[in-house]
Amino acid sequence: MKLSKNFTLEELIFSTSANNHGIDNTPNAEQRAYLKRLCVEVLQPIRDAWGAPVKVTSGYRCPWLNKLVGGVTGSQHVYGQAADIQALHPYDNGKLFALIKSLVDSGKIKVGQLIWEYGSKTCPKWVHVSLPRKGKKNNQVLYYYS
Numbered sequence: 001m002k003l004s005k006n007f008t009l010e011e012l013i014f015s016t017s018a019n020n021h022g023i024d025n026t027p028n029a030e031q032r033a034y035l036k037r038l039c040v041e042v043l044q045p046i047r048d049a050w051g052a053p054v055k056v057t058s059g060y061r062c063p064w065l066n067k068l069v070g071g072v073t074g075s076q077h078v079y080g081q082a083a084d085i086q087a088l089h090p091y092d093n094g095k096l097f098a099l100i101k102s103l104v105d106s107g108k109i110k111v112g113q114l115i116w117e118y119g120s121k122t123c124p125k126w127v128h129v130s131l132p133r134k135g136k137k138n139n140q141v142l143y144y145y146s
Helices: 009-013 016-020 029-050 063-068 090-105
Strands: 054-058 082-087 113-117 126-130 140-144
Touching: 009 029, 016 063, 029 054, 029 082, 029 090, 029 126, 082 090, 090 113, 090 126
Parallel strands: 113 140
Antiparallel strands: 054 082, 082 126, 113 126
């Protein structure tokens, strides 16, 4: 099922860990609605500005899957409001992060958080993006290095 021009529900809920552990990672209607918003408001504008595909490495995670993969309690992934993405060539993840930061800084997209996840100081292992959150600080740019 298409959620935006270049993103599908299937790629936003796919998880090798869920498959390997027999976990049903099917979102409910509210979570699917958030996934659609995430794709339309955040991921698709990133994809359009990047001009090439981006890979979703983790989108929606049911609570059991989130716990299994070490996700934080209350993670926006559990609500269908966050995704971890990579460039097709992981060595371009730093450039992808910089592009997303420029989209946030220029007001072209709004996010809850943009996170440089692990990797090195020159290239994250992946990039976390999420929908803005009501009552929380938004457009947070965070860096977590290995």
